[in-house]
Amino acid sequence: MRTSSPHRANLLGLAFMTPAMVLLLGFFFLPVVLTSVFAFTNMSTATGISGGSYIVTGNLLRSLTDEGLDAKTIEALGQSSYVIDQAGLEKARAAGVDAKFITEIGERLKDRSFTSASAFERELKTLPSRPTRVRDLKIAAGAFEQSVLNVRYASRGEMEAALLHMLENPPQGAIERIATASYTGWTWTTENFKNLLVAPDTWRIVGNTVFYVVLTLAFNVLVGLFLAITTFYLPSAGSSFFSVLWLLPRITPVVLYAVMWKWFTWEDGFVFNIAQDLGLPAFNYMKGSVASAWTVVILVNGFVGASFGMILFSGALKAIPVQQLWASDVDGASRWQQIRYIILPHMRWPILFVTSYQTLSLLSSYEQIWLTTNGGPGSTTTVWALEAFKTALNNYTGNLQYGLGAAMALILVAVGLVLSIVYLRLFRFDEMMSKPKIEF
């Protein structure tokens, strides 16, 4: 008799689990953690993701004035001048400006000052050794600029140092206040959630999402179950053919599948022509009415889900001991009685799985809607996941609100987790997973 060390068995188990753990970490926990971080920021296109810098601009001066910063400080911050002094000449040398040109600037313009860049540049253009390239002239001019206005500082320290240099006797706390206001990057906030809570649009999208998930889920499970049972009773050749046929929506690439639906439902498409021939209203069924748009959205997603349900249910059906069905045949049971009293009780686990998996999958799915109705007509078929995607990553104005979009996604994750727990309890998952009471 061979015994193995429990320690080694544990290690082996861990080794087997490792790939799954890595995948779980990389594709679930990490995205969730990052989404959680983003959700509590005001990150957007304007703030950038990787961090901001510090810059005093005209608009900032205006808002600081509105907030009551004293006029003298504002005036000093807004000043921009070009002074030709030794420090400027040194700076120009360090910036790589041509030595001859620097000498001419020193000789001809020393101690002069200019109030605008264009006036100074015009003067520089009169010097014999002026550079041919505009950029070189601008670099030379920039070396003599004495201003904090529109200068981008990488760190708060640099900005504060520049402010201290520019402002004589600044009021108490002014430097810190200006430096804070001049930051262009993102900051931590809980506003995203507050805004979502009070936005009237939120509840409309929640309503749309519930409507979409419930109806599509019902379609998925019921049609999947119907297909599995009917193909189960068909002769095997016929059942294989139908199974493959119903798999097409799932195995067809999403974009192609969406294009096929467009051919099917758009103006001059299949449904359009049939409706016209029958004297029924013929229009773009995908986008032409709210009811038909919802029908298309539910069917597009429903067929994909139904084929998934069919595969799982078919597999489960094959696991039912066939003797039970023969016995019921002997007892004279009808097909319906077989389904009601033998098949369905055996299907509890697959139904649980399909229902819970599809609920979570539908909650987070938006690709098919995006590619077909794009949430329209208007925004009548816009669901939560699509809105989150558009908010964070894809919209016409190009204003990507990563923070707000992430908050929406995080809510989706939370709803998904809650629903998972509810499903587990409702279907008594722990009982199904417990060790069999009979020893094999």
Place this chain on the structure above:
Amino acid sequence: MTVLPRFTSAVLATVLLASTATFAMAKDVTISVWAGGTGPTNDYRIEAIKMAVDVVSRQAKISGEDLTIKIESQTWTGWDDFKQAVTLAAESGKAPNIIVSGHEDIGPWSQSGLLRPIEDYVDFDAWPLNQLYPNLIDVSSYDGRIWGIPQDAEARPFFFSKSHLKAIGYSDADIEALPAKVESGEYTLYSMLDDAKKMQDAKVVEPGKGFMPRPNNGTDYWQFYQSFGGEMVDAESGKLVLDRQALTGMYQFFVDAVEKGVVPATYLGTTWDTWHQAVAGDKAGIWHGGTWHKAEWEAKWGLKDFFGQMQYSLIPAGNEKGRANTITHPLVYLLSTGGSDEDATLAAELITTASEPYINALHAVKSGHLAIGSAEATIPFYANDRWTTVATEGLLPKANAIPNNSDFGIVWKAMYKGLEASWTRTNSVADAVKAVETEVRNALGDKIVIR
């Protein structure tokens, strides 16, 4: 004995040094250009840069520089994917050197450090930039700095089918007088709805095709906001403005259009192809678009006689508080912070050369856009083109632009969402306006003035 090897070594060293000097002088630079909203009729957005490469390379050669410039270009027909690509590429440090986008992107992109101010790289006192229209330079500026060079300009007119106007009793003289009536405010958006309804009743256009607005989001919808007296920016404080009354008027107008049956409640989201087919094929009564659409209708949709088939005007006023108007939405050449300063300098040179009137006129005439500078407007190739001339003289002077403000996108998104909700009757007009107000107030606080 030692002389020869020393001599040989010296010669060898000289040759080697000389060869490295040659290598050092030979310069291969790749400049990437990405353009949004660019289709077959707008290809000179990129082609102009390629033409500039030829000029700049010849200049370099004459100056004794061995410079080879390669252009890597990418275009997008729409805006959503393009802006997403630019933003995410920039975040991952892979932004193209030159970006061709709408001027309204300057606000957020400059704040996030995605752009270099182009005024640091070019000379606006020198040719050809010294002849650019000052209002277009303003449109390319933000927060006191010039960030881009205007690439084109346009106006967004209203169009009327002449044959359908005649069918409801308009004479040739009436049709000729229509633009003036629109401009004076005598002919309003509601007069237009009446005419669209008459066209449908006369069965010259199908129901729901009397009025065919832009089928999706666009600058155009701000024109209707202005038609009802809306302003986008407070002139005094420079802050963004949301005018509830104007927004209500605008939303109500589209609801009324639906109730009159001249446009369907589910219209938004109609495909561009459907729209082009109807308007170019004289199946629609009245619609609005852009000056550039003429080129597309002629190139792709079989329009033969633009001036014989269509009348154009400003967007009519909606009520006595509003005005007839049109919006110009110039695209601009922008310099990204990607690449080295040396690359950006070269990219700026290419943009400057591409703005040469003869080169830009190719884009303007081919795509139905308008001149970016006074000299361009006098080039015979441009000046003798009837449409560009009438649009430059009749529409462009009355055009204004949407603001360059890093927060404008939030207001725009909310405005369009409200329009969709009221148009499809998902929300009442009052609720839609309230939702927009709530959204922008929460997002922007006192950065927006709500009237």
